[in-house]
Amino acid sequence: MKVRRIEKVLLYDEGTAEKLNIEEVTEYLRGKLGKAQVTVRGNPFAFWPEKSSDYARKLASIKIQDVGRKIAPGQEPLYGEISYEKRRILGETRSFGVLYDGFQLQRVFSELIAWDEHSLKVVHIFFTNRLFATWEESDKRYHARTSVYGIPSLISTTGLVEAPAKPREYYLLKQQYEMLGKDLLELKGRLKASFIDYEDERLTEVIKGYAMQAVFYHLVGNPFCEDKGCRLYNAHWQEELVFAQLESRYEFCERHTKVLDSLHKNESER
Amino acid sequence: MKVSVEEIKVKEDKTVRELMDEFQLSTAPILLELSGRIFYPDEIEDRKLKRGDKVTLIPLIAGG
Numbered sequence: 001m002k003v004r005r006i007e008k009v010l011l012y013d014e015g016t017a018e019k020l021n022i023e024e025v026t027e028y029l030r031g032k033l034g035k036a037q038v039t040v041r042g043n044p045f046a047f048w049p050e051k052s053s054d055y056a057r058k059l060a061s062i063k064i065q066d067v068g069r070k071i072a073p074g075q076e077p078l079y080g081e082i083s084y085e086k087r088r089i090l091g092e093t094r095s096f097g098v099l100y101d102g103f104q105l106q107r108v109f110s111e112l113i114a115w116d117e118h119s120l121k122v123v124h125i126f127f128t129n130r131l132f133a134t135w136e137e138s139d140k141r142y143h144a145r146t147s148v149y150g151i152p153s154l155i156s157t158t159g160l161v162e163a164p165a166k167p168r169e170y171y172l173l174k175q176q177y178e179m180l181g182k183d184l185l186e187l188k189g190r191l192k193a194s195f196i197d198y199e200d201e202r203l204t205e206v207i208k209g210y211a212m213q214a215v216f217y218h219l220v221g222n223p224f225c226e227d228k229g230c231r232l233y234n235a236h237w238q239e240e241l242v243f244a245q246l247e248s249r250y251e252f253c254e255r256h257t258k259v260l261d262s263l264h265k266n267e268s269e270r
Numbered sequence: 271m272k273v274s275v276e277e278i279k280v281k282e283d284k285t286v287r288e289l290m291d292e293f294q295l296s297t298a299p300i301l302l303e304l305s306g307r308i309f310y311p312d313e314i315e316d317r318k319l320k321r322g323d324k325v326t327l328i329p330l331i332a333g334g
Contacts, residue, residue, distance in 0.1 A: 004275045103299050103330055107310055118308040120275065120326065134332040137297065146334030150301055151308055163334040213333060221275040221328050234333050241334075 003219050003259055007121040008037040011211075012044040014109070014128040015094050017157040021204045022127065028208045033215065034263040036123075044112040044126065045089045055108065056085035062104035067142040070135050071101050094129065096158050102132035102148045109152050124152035125214045127207070131158040146210065146235075149223045153214035158198075160206060164238045166195045195238035202246060209245040212252075219259060227253040280323040286314045290327065298329040 009029055013022055022040055029038045045052065060077030087093045109126050110118070117124070132154065133142035144163040147155045156163075170191050177187050188197060196206060209231035213223035216232055225232035228240060229248035235241035252260065280289065286302060286309075299311040303326040309317065311330070319325060 002276055102332055103311070106330065107312065110310060119306065120303055120308070120328070144334070145332045148330060148332045150328075150330040159334060210333070217328075217331065219275075223331055223333065236334065 001220055003262060004120060006033065006036045006123055006218055008039065009033065009123040009215065010039055010041050012041045012126045014044055014126050016127045016129050017199060017203055019199050019201060019203045020127060020157055020207060024204050025208055025211055029211060032212065032260055044109065048112065052086055052089045056082050056089055058108045059085040062101045062108065064099045064101055064133060064142055067133065096129045096131060100130055100132045102134045102145050105130065105132050106148050106150055106152065106154055109154065113152060118151060120218055123215055123218045125211055126152050126154045127157065128154060129157045131156060131162060147213065149214055149217040153217060155207060155210045157203060160196050161198055164235050164241050166238050167191060194242060196241065206245045225253055225256055230256060232256055275326060275328065277324050277326050280319045280321055280325060282321050284319055286317045286319060289319060293327060295327060295329060301328045301330060
């Protein structure tokens with residue numbers, strides 16, 4: 001497996017859940033990556049205040065109106081939609097009810113990166129609470145995602161809650177609770193160990209694994225691993241996510257551990 | 271679909287689209303690195319590559 005060199009990892013906070021401790025994620029990445037610099041850049045929009053109206057328009061135009069219809073390029077947004085996006089950019093609201101096209105969102109965010117840092121040697125990770133989805137040709141609909149990997153990589157704290165399906169038991173019991181008029185919070189409490197919820201104490205630990213997926217995208221071109229116990233496992237179910245990120249006996253499979261070891265080895269040989 | 275960070279040496283003049291087809295990347299949005307510069311999917315389809323160019327093609331990947 002060819003491994004590319006990474007010079008630095010830049011972390012951006014584009015409005016995330018309060019439970020996310022980015023400093024802790026930073027320290028974790030520093031421990032894993034040897035010589036590569038890991039830096040927190042904060043809010044990416046803060047570098048371009050004069051362009052906030054332009055970005056607001058672009059974000060409003062990549063909003064998914066109907067999950068069964070692929071958004072058309074150059075979709076014309078409404079004034080209210082642009083106004084909402086501008087308030088979000090300026091930090092006047094942190095709400096997250098909108099669904100965006102994930103690859104188009106990645107493209108808009110790519111414009112926030114300094115031109116000389118557009119490189120495979122620089123890992124850009126945007127943490128966001130925006131929910132995004134990508135279009136699947138196979139069933140002609142959008143699917144909510146936890147993350148998209150590229151330049152930059154985006155990790156959604158809302159996506160981690162909403163994209164992977166909850167345990168089957170949850171949906172069965174939810175129907176019963178609704179029929180009986182019982183409090184759904186009680187159900188969530190009952191099954192909370194098996195899925196990640198909003199403002200979950202385990203969020204930072206989970207995010208570390210997803211940040212490593214972004215790192216491996218740059219190192220080897222593939223963020224994922226087939227091993228269900230490896231943090232690079234691409235979980236489609238909450239139970240898989242919880243196992244890979246929190247319960248597995250090991251962090252990374254043997255193959256990916258070797259890649260990380262090689263980063264430290266190369267460092268000591270320099 | 272091939273997923274790799276291998277650099278490819280272009281053997282003959284062609285468009286990025288033709289190279290993508292060759293590597294069976296035709297349905298995936300991809301990033302192209304050419305001479306250290308990154309190009310996004312909307313910038314690359316008709317871009318011409320010259321014999322001897324060294325490029326890396328990496329698909330954008332969604333998770334979850």
